[in-house]
Amino acid sequence: MTIFLTTLLLLIPLPLLLLLLRISPTSSTSKSNRIPLPPGSLGIPILGQSLALLRSMRANTAEKWIEDRIRKYGPISKLSLFGRPTVFVYGQAANKVIFGNDGGGALGHQPPQSLKMILGERNMSELSGSDHKRVRKALVSFLKPESLKRYVGKMDAEVRKHIEMHWEGKEKVSVMIKGVWSVPLNLPFTPLNRSLRESARMQSMVKELLLKKKIELEQNGASPHQDLVTYLLSMHHLKDDEEKMMTEEEIVHNVIAIMFAGHDNISVLLTFIIRLLATEPSVYASVLQEQEEIAKGKHAGEPLSWEDLVKMKYTWRVALETLRIVPPIFGGFRKTLKDIEYEGYLIPKGWQIFWVSAMTHMDSSIFPEPSKFDPSRFENQASIPPYCFVSFGxxxxxxxxxxxxxxxxxxxIHYLVTKFNWKLCADNTFTRDFMPTPNQGLPLQISPRVLS
Incomplete structure (x- = not known):
């Protein structure tokens, strides 16, 4: 072990080594020098508390691990995660500082280094300032409700195709979906190494798709709105508007990021909604009633419309309550762009700030009886204090x-509840690796449902 660590330290650039060895940054002002660092320990070099956090996530005891830190050190403490000195903060006020200061010059986004390695350095989560605004503006213009209306029919077709292939005619189904939160050491046989190999394969596929779509757009006059890749390529060619342009590297990296977020986050949400509906009969009955009313108004084979989705208010409240109790993203990071004073402590420039969504989601002063599943919490979302429900950041x-x-x-959810009955064939335990994953997968005993 000693030889391994010595060899590893020799491979690390000197500036990073000084950071990992916890040589404290010097503040630019005498005032900052007088402000103490938060309580806590940075732990051993490189690893810090990373392995302890990852172990607790996989054992589904991460919230308890965080609560133990709070009891020991209070609402703000220092530690080291994924190779960087870190300050953990929690609560509504902390969330407001973290989410409200993006772009304000004090904080920058700081995903784990492993995520940057997997998704690419030009994905939106890695960008800041004008670059972030430019790329975000391009993506939001495609993903805003007014634009998405035209894709409801395509979503409908894809969901029905999946159900026909993997659900219909079967008695059992098994539904479920590693390296994102990892110590950023690309060693053979590690989750990060496997993820990087898959990332390289995906980037190659997206680049091939990019070339195909470019030909369709330039030679065949394809509609820019037919899909995300074509849309971003069309903006890439708007030479008269530099603010809208995206480089091809940015298109590749952001398409992969959207594939990652769009597949894994929604897969987790659907997985836990399915589990919930199998164990909460009153919630299931209300969802079924809402969806059957919509189904009765459709002709055989007629796809769902935008107007149908607008009517699914209770079902979406069920989804939001699921996200509150089991958020797909456990927490995240921000990077300090300058020295920050918070709660009487100094957070030095270059450190990262760690936040955890469950700390406000499960706070009884914000959500009474937080362990109880209660979709009515979201009947009036304006009543929920700002920066408390942060499943979407x-x-x-x-x-x-x-x-x-x-x-x-x-x-x-519409097609699942109107076409099938199901029974859960596993317990309710799950782990976080890095997203919530049922320990036994999601095996279901299913049977076809006849619309009443």
Whole structure:
């Protein structure tokens, strides 16, 4: 072990090594020098508390691990995660600082280094300032509700195709979906190494698709609105508007990021909704009633429309409550762009700030009886204090795909509850690796349902 660590340290660039060895940055002002660092320990070099956090996530005890830190150190403490000195903060006020200061010059986005390695350095989560605004504007213009209306029929067709292939005519189905939160060491046989190999394969596929779509757009006059790749390529060629242009590298990296978020996040949400509906009969009955009313108004084989999705208010509240209790993203990071004073402590420039969504989601002062599943909490979303429900993030970096996730989830749930009955053939335990994953998968005993 000693030889391994010595060899590893020799391979690390000197500036990073100094950071990992916890040589404290010097503040530019005497005032900052007088402000103490938060309590806590940075742990051993490189690893810090990374392995302890990852172990607790996989054991589904991460919330308890965080609560133990809070009891020991209070609402703000220092530690080291994924190779970087870190400050953990929690609560509504902390969330407001984290989400409300993006673009304000004090904080920048700081995903784990492993995520940057997997998705590519030009994906939106890695960009800041004008680059972030430019790329976000391009993606949001495609993902806004007004644009997504034209894709409801395509979503409907894809969901029905999936159900026909994997659900209909079967008695059992098994539904379920690693390296994102990893110590950023690309060693053979590690989850990060496997993820990087898959990332390289995906980038090659997207580049081939990019070339095909470019030919269709330039030679065949394809509609820019037929899909995301074509849309972004069309903006790439708007030479008269530099603000809208995206490089081909940015298109590749952001398409992969959207594929990752659009597939995994929605898969997790649907997985836990299916589990919930199998164990909460009153919730299931209300969802079924809402969806059957919509189905009765459709002709045989007629796809769902935008107007149908607007009617699915209770079903979406069920989805939001599922996201509150089991958020797909456990937490995230921001990077300090300058020295910050918070709660009487100094967070030095270059450190990262760690936030955890469950700390406000499961706070009884914000959500009474937080362990109880209660979709009525979201009947009036304006009554929920700001920066408390953060499954989609918040502020200038709030997830641009909220509406896409909403419509895809609603379409899927509609066909599942109107076409099938199911019984869960596993327990309710799950792990976080890196997203919530049922320990036994999601085996279901299913039978066809006849519309009443």
């Amino acid at each position: 918040g502020g200038p970096r709030i997830c641009p795909g909220i509406e896409f996730a909403k419509y895809e989830t609603l379409v899927a």
